[in-house]
Amino acid sequence: MKPRHIHRSEDCRAVSEILQRVGDKWTVLVVGKLGKGRMRFSELRTAVGGISQKMLTTTLRGLERDGFVTRTQYPTIPPRVEYELTDLGFELLKPVHALGEWARKNTARVNEARRKFDAACPEGRSGSHF
Amino acid sequence: MKPRHIHRSEDCRAVSEILQRVGDKWTVLVVGKLGKGRMRFSELRTAVGGISQKMLTTTLRGLERDGFVTRTQYPTIPPRVEYELTDLGFELLKPVHALGEWARKNTARVNEARRKFDAACPEGRSGSHF
């Protein structure tokens, strides 16, 4: 193993890995909702909106596996399952919120940049097929 | 336009969008490298390592479009193109670095959680398939 004094490429990989976990289509939205308190499966599904049952299950599974949420199942009829952020989950929420704040502040700038870019290259380098 | 007084679902979407942009396979790595200074295409390709020329081009295009990097082309032979982070790019780097720091600190915890989870579900809950 490499000594501890350098954290260049390897760290970037780690960052990339975390970002890909957090950066998939639904994870942030789910974690965000759960940040407000424990929720049931259906609650979550409604709250997030637009997520399929499969994706919610998959996402929750991933989060559970990584130790970000806990799954509590009540042996009732009908079944009742609640999900809640762990401490680790809440800690993850902090830097994610920071990024979220950044996103809120700079969405306009990004959109503006996109608009300009798109306006500058309507049929520019990539041969449009359409 | 949208009123900007309340930030609930819409913001989560914005966060998700940013995270997906930043969370793809190469963006963070490229931005991380560029954070150290302007670089040429090939330099970047070598520095990142493992990225195909197509993906590097695609990634850089996306970043350029979103206003995170500038592309400077020198009309020489052979061609020389340099990429550099914009102010917006550098600002994006801050929260991303924060998340990166978090990742560095908590990778062990996540891996531990995964290990436990996987140990608890060696062959899953489903069982047979046919």
Add this chain to the structure above:
DNA sequence: CTGGATCCTCACTGATACTG
């Protein structure tokens, strides 16, 4: 109500070849 199993689609990714 919760969520597993299946099938399907298409966008992302990469290897290769070609241009300027």
Add this chain to the structure above:
DNA sequence: CAGTATCAGTGAGGATCCAG
């Protein structure tokens, strides 16, 4: 050296059906 075009493989995401 920088970048585009094309083709093909893979897997994430979604719809649906079914079971506990």
